[in-house]
Each structure stands twice: as C-alpha cells, then as structure tokens.
Amino acid sequence: MAEPHPQPPAHWSGSEPRQVVAPDGSLVGALPDDLDTTALRELYRWMVVARRLDRECIALQRQGELTVYPGHEGQEAAQVGSAWALGRDDFVWPTFRELPVALIRGVDAVQYLQYHRGTWHGGPYDPRATHFGPICIPIATQVAHAAGYALGRQLDASDDVTIAYFGDGATSEGDFHEAANLAGVRRLPLVLFCQNNGWAISVPTASQTAGEIWRRAEGYGFPGVRVDGNDVLAVYEVTREAVARARAGDGPTLIEALTYRIGAHSTADDAGRYRADPDVEAARAFDPIPRFRTWLVGAGHADDAFVAACDEEAETFALTVREGVVATPGPPAEWAFDWVYAEPPATFERMRDEALATERR
C-alpha cells in the first residue's frame, strides 16, 4: 500500500480529528466494542464493492448509459462507517453522492442509478421501504427535510433517528443553518453528517468557510465532532455515539468527517482546471481502503483470500448492476403526468390527454 504522505490535504488542518486506525494502518484509538470480525469484514467488503461500482458507473457514463454521474471515490469510509451505525428504521436524507450509503440501506443499485440514467427524478426506489430519502440536488435543502422528518418521529414518540448527509459546500447555505438551528431548538433526534471532501466543485473548503465546520454546532446548542473521515472505524464510532445520543432524546450532533474527493466533481467536471494532480496523488496516500485492509489483515480479522473474495464479489456485482442498468428501458410517456397529483384536477387531466395524444401523433 502507499506510504502515508506526510502532508494531509489542506482542509484537514486545524483541530485533531478522532481517529482509530492511522493512515499507515496502525491502531491509534480504542476499537468500537460492538464490532466482531464479521462486522469488520463487512465494513471492508462494502467499501470495496462501492469503490468498484463507482468505477463502473463512470464507465457507464462514458458509454452513454448514464447522464452526468457524481463519483464517491475516496469517501467510502465516511459513508460506510456512518451508514453502518444506523438502525433499520433510522432514516437517511442523502445528497447526490451517497451511493455507498444507499447500498447499505438496501436500495437496489439499478433502481438508484435510474436517477443518473435520466429515467427518473428523485430515484425510483421506495424511500419509505428503504428509509433512504430521494436523491437531492439543491444543496442543503434536504437538511431541512431531515429536520422535519426527525420532528415527525419525535412527535410520534418514536426513538428512530434521522441522519442528513451533506457536503462542506452545503454548510454555506441558509437551509443548512435554519435546519440545524431548528434541530437545536427542538432537540431533534438528528445526526448532521458533513463529508468535508475539500471541494465544492472547484471551490476549496478554505474559500467556503473560515471556520471549522464541526465548531458550528456549539452555536446551535449541541455537540460537534471532527473525525478522520477516511478511517472507517472512527467514523463508525462517532456516528454510533451521535445516534445513541439522538435515540436517548439528547438531541442532534454535527459530525465533520474529513475526507477527500479523489475524482472530479462529476463526469461533467474537468478537475484539472482547478486543482493539481500532485495534491490528488498526495490525498491517495490517505485512501480509506488500503488503510483499513492493512489493519484488518494485520489484526488477523481477514486474510488475502478474503481480500481477493471481496474484489471478486465487487467485480461480479458491478457487472450485474451494469447489465441491469443497460437493460432498463426509458419510461413511458404517461409517467410525466402519473404522479404529479394524488387528486389530479380536470384541467390537468385534459392537458395530459392532449400531451399523450400529441406523443402518439
């Protein structure tokens, strides 16, 4: 594996993040006490599977099978570690970059990718069944939805927890602020999970905010924590703590997971215009997957056979998903109208008929 580069990405500077496994794979913190070998291997497996699928999606886009696709390479630990800390009925409000989280929530990858295939908005999976909300593009707006959902569960006296994912750039939006403040006032069972991957398209975190994101929490009256987002065990641990607090009725937590966007913002983006390859190479030295593998194998939780098996499974899975995606037909014309209203007005139905008649013409 690559030697950890002496210089971590610029946006990791400042307060020390929580860490369990160092970039070189050595154990530097307390292991989560509730993860047995099976669980530890699962964490690794999911990261590998997600990484491989990401590559496949980029290929699919290049081949015209997907429209613009936003990759997650480098952010697997932040997503797998946090998703693993959630209960079955806990609800996830994602952005557009949480494919790994979606997989762990049991969202069908082929269905999920319909969003990027351009056959449906929001994602055609059932958000209620998967407890994974619709993909959300308007930055930070889903945080407000998450706060409302958390409020709804709280009013139902349920102990379900809600988690909102968002990026460093999202913390600059008014919606993030209003939702976070509301969460504080109502002590909502909400985890605010920020993947600070250093970039908002071409804008580095330093140009996004002058403060440390996790420190925002204090102003809202709840705790914030900074974690090494490329350390899957540390991410799992801080998220588990935040989920426990929320479930116990102790309110929200803001988690800033320091990670790095290895790929371009999306397949439509040319990162070469705004960042230097050496920086990206440097960041690769902090890649979450080899780091965790080193520890996992070193600690005897896995061997080369397991590692190979994961790669193999990832390969097969990626190809199965590819087949599924390529096979999905475009939606029928009616779908542009079918679900706009639960009670469609007569004027709307007349226009739908006009539209469908035109289509057939």
Place this chain on the structure above:
Amino acid sequence: MAEPHPQPPAHWSGSEPRQVVAPDGSLVGALPDDLDTTALRELYRWMVVARRLDRECIALQRQGELTVYPGHEGQEAAQVGSAWALGRDDFVWPTFRELPVALIRGVDAVQYLQYHRGTWHGGPYDPRATHFGPICIPIATQVAHAAGYALGRQLDASDDVTIAYFGDGATSEGDFHEAANLAGVRRLPLVLFCQNNGWAISVPTASQTAGEIWRRAEGYGFPGVRVDGNDVLAVYEVTREAVARARAGDGPTLIEALTYRIGAHSTADDAGRYRADPDVEAARAFDPIPRFRTWLVGAGHADDAFVAACDEEAETFALTVREGVVATPGPPAEWAFDWVYAEPPATFERMRDEALATERR
C-alpha cells in the same frame, strides 16, 4: 431609581456578558479610555432624547399620524453605545428598530419617520449622505447587504467599517448565516451587532435558538462577544474594539448585546397575549438610563441640572419632530413611478401616463 431586580431576564442567563457599569450604577469594569466628560454626557443625552421620542412616536401612532410603529424602549444603551463607536464614514445597515442609531448618524427624524407615516418605503433620507442604509423589514436580509457593502469598501482599499444591526430572531434566518459566513471567508470589515432583546414578536429567545448567539462566531472563524446591552459604556467599548479590528483589516466580529424589549413588538402588537407584566417590570429594573445616570452623577460627570436639561431638550425635540411629522403631506401620485427605473422603458412610461391620467379623472 429602581433597585436592580435579583432576576435578570431569562435570555441573559449563560455566559457572563462584558460589563462596565452594573445595574445598580456601580463601576465594575474598566472605563473606556477615550470618553471625556462631554462624550459621557452625550451618551446620556442621546439615550434620553431617543427614549422621549419613542414615547412621542407611539402617541403619534395612536393619533393616526403614523402607521404601525416599532418602539425601542429599553434598547437605548445598545444602540447609542454602538453607534457612538462608529466613524463618520462607517456605514450602518439597520432593521426597523434603530431610530436611536439613526439620530446619532444625523438622519433627520422627521424624514426617518416618513417610513412609519407610510409616505415612503425605505426612508426618504439619503443613505449615502447619512451612511445609514434604508430601513429594512425582511428579517436578516440587510446583513447580506451589509456584507456586500463591506466587501465593496474592502475592494476599494478603504478602511471604512460597516455595521449591521439585527435582532435575536434574525439569527435564525438563512440570510444571516450566509452573510456571516461570507464575512468570515473574506475577512470583511464588518461588525455584526445583534440586539438580543429577548423577543421576536411573541417568540422568546429560548424558542429561537438553543445556543448562545455570540458563540455562532467561532463557527465562522471570527470572534464573538457577549455584552450587557443595557450598559452603554460596555456596549461602546466592545463595539469600539470590533470597529478597530475591522478597520485594521482583522475581519468581522459578532456582538451579542443582551437587552430587553420593554414595549410591545410594535403598536400593532398586544404583548399581554404572550408575556407577563411582572417579567417586564423585572426587566425595567435593568433599564439602561437610570443605571447610567446613577454612575454619571455619582462620578461627578453630571449634576441634576444637566439631567433636567436633557429631559427638557428631549421634550422640545420630541415636540418639534411631532410638528414636522404632522405637517408632512402625502406624496404626489407620480412618486409611485418616478424612481422605479433609472432608464424607464417606454412601456413603463405609457403605463405611468395611464395611471396618472386615471388619478386625475
């Protein structure tokens, strides 16, 4: 004067605010080193003048000479102390409750009150000449204007400082957040001055946010300070420090001034519906004016004659303003069109002519 009530208003709890003169009039902090007797007397005079004018405005509203009027009773120290710390070319972005600040900036009171008389929007005074921006009602939106103005002065390499006034409720708005974050990123010469008067119409600060407002600053990467907003000298001192930092190019400061809205939200509001009189009475024990008078006289900076003179001046001033207000006629019909565009399109002018013709019909 009233004995300080043992219990300060609920929203004052938590971190200790900066204080120079205690509620009982005793000196508990270092005096600002740049205020001579004349200046100290000015601070007192302005508070008395502003308080008396507030009463007059409420009377004017009751008599139908003003439309809805938002009073500032109890907030004189927060406004006079902070305004006194500004230089002539520093620019103020107010809400709708900064009449005392306006007076100190040299805004003509009769012109200012045209806003509340319903004869003009924004206020007919010249914001550039007075360095006092238009009255702003959409909560927190002026903070973004202030950030932009501060950026403009910074780009001009000027050392002018910009100050934005806003309330506790305003800190819940997305615009406050976006503007504060922008100020941090660009290290803008901006002072964010929050008058936490305990109420946003009927909503107490505790239902507005679970954190302490001044603590928001750290998340934006600049200092925050909490001050006794009913202590004119403490307010002057912290604002002077913030202004100095801004002028020196060291960026923004967030000031939370703890004060209390003694009156109703506005003349249209019946505060009896949501708060108990005893609480208001208790808050009166922290009234900024008697407190400062006690110290001022006790320290020998003023005597009863001066105090009486201030009351007299305030009386005369209030009556002069009343005469001016009552005397102002409604605007001519053309004013509804005269300044909409610097280059009015032909279609607009045709409609204006149609409108004015109709008026004359």
Place this chain on the structure above:
Amino acid sequence: MTEWTLSRALNEALRHALRADGRVLVFGEDVGVSGGVFRVTDGLQAEFGDTRVFDTPISEAAIVGSAVGLAFAGWRPVIELQFDAFSYPAFEQIVDHVAKMRMRTRGRVDMPITIRIPSFGGIKGKEHHGESPETYYAHTAGLKVVVPSNPQDGYALLQHAIRDPDPVVVLEPKARYWTKGHVDLTADEREIGRGRVIRDGRDVTLVAYGSMVARITEAAAQLADAGIDARVVDLRSLSPLPDDLLRACAEQTGRIVVVHEAPRHAGFGAEIAARTMELAFDSLAAPIARVTGWDAPYPPASLEDGYLPSVDRIVAVTKETVAY
C-alpha cells in the same frame, strides 16, 4: 348559519381540522400562544397543545422544508408564512420540493401540505406586507392555489385544502380578515377548482379573486345604475383554473374584465385572458380587459389607493369594454 369574520372562519376551519384529524399540525411564526398576527390561530395552542400547534424560529425555508419531512413522516402540516413577501425566503423549498416531491417518489409519498399566506394589499401596511404572490405560485406546476374572498369560502376552502392530499397554497386577503359574513358550517361541496357566480348579468363579466371581489361587486352595482348588466365572478381557485366557467361567461356575455391587485405584466389576469380566448374566441365581442396594480413595486400606504384597482377604474374600463 353563523356570522363570522374571515379571520374567525379560518380559525374555526383550523380548529375543525385539528379535531377531525390527529395528524394535522399547525405551525409557523407567532402562531402559538400569540395566535397569529391576524388571530387566525387564536386559541388553537391552548386547545390542542404545543405539539400540535407551535411556533418556529424565523426560518421560512426550514418551516416549509420541515413540512416536507413531516409529510414523509405521515403528518399533515398546515403552515403559516406570516406575510406574502415573507414566503419568498421559502420559494426554493416550495417550488423545488413541495410542488415536485410526490412525483419524485412516484406517488409513494403524498405532500398534503397547506401553506397559508396572508396576502395582497389594501391595509395601508408597510412595504413587503402588500404583495400579490399568486402568479409565482399559480405558475408552479404541482401546486394548487386558492383565494377565499369571504368567510364562507375561507371556512370551506381551508378545510378542503387541509384535506387535499396535494400541496395547496391558500392566499388569504388581509384586507378581508375583519369583514363579517354568514358561514354555513354544513356546506361541504368539493370546492377547489370551482369559481362562483356572485351576481348574474348579460352584458359583461367581471372576474376577480380576494379583496377585489368586493370591488367588482360594487362596480357591478354602479354599472347597473348606468344600465349595464354585469355578471360578477369570484374565481376562488387560480390553480386549477375554473376554465369551464370562464368559457361559459365568454359565451354568455361576450365581454370580460379581469381585476387583480398584482402588477399587470405577466400577472394572473394574463392567464385568464389567454385561456378564455383559447376557449371562446368567437364569442368575444371585445378584448378581455385587465384592471390591475401598476407595473411598479407596491407603493407606500399613502399611494396605495392610486395603485389598487378602484371601483372607478373598474367601472370606467368596463364601460369602454361594453362600448367596444
């Protein structure tokens, strides 16, 4: 039959909804203990408790955004945005999410959200308190938009809006809050999407909504003295548009005058005119006329009367239309 103000009728509609459906929530700025700037939520928190009726921070985007999340959690949010212009900070949440979310989930999640917005002018209010936002919302596909002009409609439309599984924007005319009228508590026709003929007439049809309904009614009375028999239509629903009624009016009176407070340019009157022309071009004996606010920002209180369509203006334009 009871005699209520519009404010009271809306208040009773909310009370009824809160009683009838335990999933209904009422929230917004100052809707709790204070009972709302216009008293529309008066007494509701006392009766239903602060889990059903509560104040929010001053965060319009979060008020609307949280309503979306609450709908996912199976609640039925009825939110108040305090004044017309203060719905704009929530515009993104309303347009991008409230209006589109049901479609995005392929109908798996309904958005039974009611957005109450005290709207329009005529109360000599401060700036940003007299805006007419109807076109912004009516043009947004996925929303339904209604405007009650009297206590009876307020009582009925608000209840229907709350019961509706789709998002409904209810624009409440501030200038009518304190006007009393009879309310038949038993009336329960399916209201949304239907306009109402308030006064029949053969020569011309006056169409309006909200506060302007009172003015066209008064104008019709004056026109009657001048020998012009004007039909008066309260549109009540801007989206969906009661276009059968508009067609019928065009066919039966041949002449139509539309009145609204909003600026004329790209205002809702344009849709009424364009749609009616599409439906009944051959019946039109004169161009459909628009009597509206001017294409300028809503003016200060002192200039309000010159800005809003006056009865005189309505009468004058109607006479021209009839004489055309």
Place this chain on the structure above:
Amino acid sequence: MTEWTLSRALNEALRHALRADGRVLVFGEDVGVSGGVFRVTDGLQAEFGDTRVFDTPISEAAIVGSAVGLAFAGWRPVIELQFDAFSYPAFEQIVDHVAKMRMRTRGRVDMPITIRIPSFGGIKGKEHHGESPETYYAHTAGLKVVVPSNPQDGYALLQHAIRDPDPVVVLEPKARYWTKGHVDLTADEREIGRGRVIRDGRDVTLVAYGSMVARITEAAAQLADAGIDARVVDLRSLSPLPDDLLRACAEQTGRIVVVHEAPRHAGFGAEIAARTMELAFDSLAAPIARVTGWDAPYPPASLEDGYLPSVDRIVAVTKETVAY
C-alpha cells in the same frame, strides 16, 4: 464578423465589460479559476485578477444580497446563479431588494446589477437544471428580463445589461451555449426592449425566445413547404415587452402562435397573448395559440423530448391556427 458559440460570445461580452469599466465585478459559484460550469467566465480571473472575478461560497441569497450592498458602494456586480432552480434560494433578495431598492432610495442609489442565470431545458440534464424561471422574474416590477437566443444577441444583450443602470436578469439558454453564430462586434444598437423579426411572413407569426427560436425557425421552414408563410419573431426582451412589434405582427398576419418551454398555466405566453389581444383585437383572425411545456414538473431526461414543444407540435398547432 467572428464566429463564436453563445458561451464564447457571453464570455467576450464579460471580458469587454471588465475592460471597459473598472467597477464591474464578476462573481458567483465556480466562476473563478474553473471558468464556470458552462465556461462563460473562462479565463476572466486569470486576466482580471481575483478581486474583479471571484468565487463565492454556495450562498445564493448572499450572492444577490451582497450585490445590493456592492451597488451601494458604487460597484457594478455581474453575478452568476449556476442554474435556473438555484436562483430560487435568492428569490427574496431579487424580488424584495434588487427590484425595489432604487425606488426605496428615491433614485439616490442605482442597482446596476446583472443577474446571469443559465436557464431552460433541452440538455438532458438532471432535475432542477431544466427550469424556465422567466415568468417569476418578468412579473416582478423593477426588473428587466432578457433572453438571448444566439451569439450575436448574447454578446450585445449582456453588454447592454451590464451597462444598464437598472437590474437586468439575463436568462441564458443552456441548450444554445455551444451553438456557433456570427458576431458583429461593432453592432451596438440599444437592444433591451426590442424584439427581432428573424424571418418575414404574411400568414401567421411564430413568437418565441431562447432555445425555442431555433424550433420556430425550423417550423417556419416546414410550414413554407406546406405553403404557409410564417413570420418568425425572437422576442429577446420579456420585460420590457416589445409590444409594438407584437401589435404590428397581429395587424399584419392576424394569427399568432407563442412558443415557450415553461408550463402553459400562467406562463409568459399568457402575457404575450393577453397583451396582443389588448393591442390588436380587431386584427386577430384566430385565437392566439400557445405551444408550451406541460403543466407538470420538468421531467427526467428520457421524457424531455415529449415535454418540450417539438417542431411537429409547433407545425401542427400553427396549421390549426391558420386553418381557424
């Protein structure tokens, strides 16, 4: 005469403005080193430095709000809101402040703010990347709204917008960014408020703006084969509306078909229809027809073609209008 794409023409217009006026600032999300999602600001930061051309945090309300403050400080802000739907978080700042501030200051402070918004659909983009926001802005008094459909207009209109002392919203049709066209750098007529007749015709007038101009042009060609002589009008300015041109078209062709991507209900086509009827009712031989997007949210890429007005739909409706 040079051959540029619309993106390049807009880029050159910005470059020209930055050179000509030292008070011009260009800012927004990703407009700096990256040169903008559509390359419209490509190379500007390198040439003019990061005090003139700079990136902002993802804060649309603060981008627009700070432009208002910058105008008070004597600057001339040209801001980019990255996509149509992402202008909505700034809606309150645009409507309540940008549009009204000059009037509020009694003309003491101009608002020479240019708001560039890559808009409209047709690029098989993701949701919120194909919205048509023109009606929201055109209905807002105090704003001017223009839509270039080709490189020449892009170059001219954007420069005029920047020089204009009033706020101008420039809606740039994404689908046309990469289309090349001749640009006459010397052309400098006062553009804002004037439409253009692209093709003359006697039988009917097709009116559109943005990407739809290419479609009505193609439709006109097909109609010619069918023996229908269609005039093609590029509106270019939605506010102010070139209504003299509309009147002339109605008088000269008697038939008008309006085309836009936005939903029909309360869309901008309604204003074109209503206004034209007011100005030339007696000349109309048929109802003014609207060929538009459907009254549903903008669909996913796969359904885009069925949503946008196709040449076929335009031709079919035009034939009906001519046959009326």
